[in-house]
Amino acid sequence: MFSMRPIGYVRSPYHETRDVPRGLGAKHEAEGILEILPEFAQGLTDIEGFSHLFVLWTFDRSEGFELMGTPPSDNRPHGVFATRSPFRPNPVGLTVVELLRRDGNRLRVRGVDMLEGTPILDIKPYLSSVEPEKLRRGWLAEAEARSQK
């Protein structure tokens, strides 16, 4: 077992799960703030140079886990590790955000899909992308194709 503690909290326009855009074609353009606790703020040094960040956070309002689940973007069940379901054995979320600005220990970002007050576990620089022509997106691509028929 490993113990994790928050390094900060998300300030988000979303207060309830139903507020977060979900399902096929959902866009995550919302702006929010990653508010890092003062004792960790030095760790943000030089982060301004990166346009995009990985944010690791906890699904602190979901209980338990399900190995199979039907995501909002499909009407068929899939394994939890093939989805972004909040009901995971380790309830850690991962979001890519665009860094707009840093004000001290507060990072203004675009692309939040977390709820207000979500505990942040880690921030990492986004260094490279998989080339689009090399990417296959499994059941999600199939669900998109079915929805366009």
Next chain:
Amino acid sequence: MFSMRPIGYVRSPYHETRDVPRGLGAKHEAEGILEILPEFAQGLTDIEGFSHLFVLWTFDRSEGFELMGTPPSDNRPHGVFATRSPFRPNPVGLTVVELLRRDGNRLRVRGVDMLEGTPILDIKPYLSSVEPEKLRRGWLAEAEARSQK
């Protein structure tokens, strides 16, 4: 505080930290296996459709954290959240791997940079990339430019 437990372990050709390619231009082409514990194997259902996965894992052989550190790819110190340093407040690693094949509860992948036996916390599908022309890579791009002079 949050408690996390392994969902499986990495089988890697790297047994010591010094074996892992590091520094500017390091390539992560090594193949390895994500061996998921039998009780979580159902959660892999439909994962075969995805070409790339996010793997969340723990730096189980690093102790403590440093808010500032000098990465192997530069000779200047940067904040921990602007690097992939293993000495993080929450010692969670994130690696993008290419999924080559699934054999039951074993995922054969390319791109491992973890050590043999590393505990896996979560696997998620890689769904989209930031477009290269929108990506800025801060101190890393600067260090690359300096090294080419």
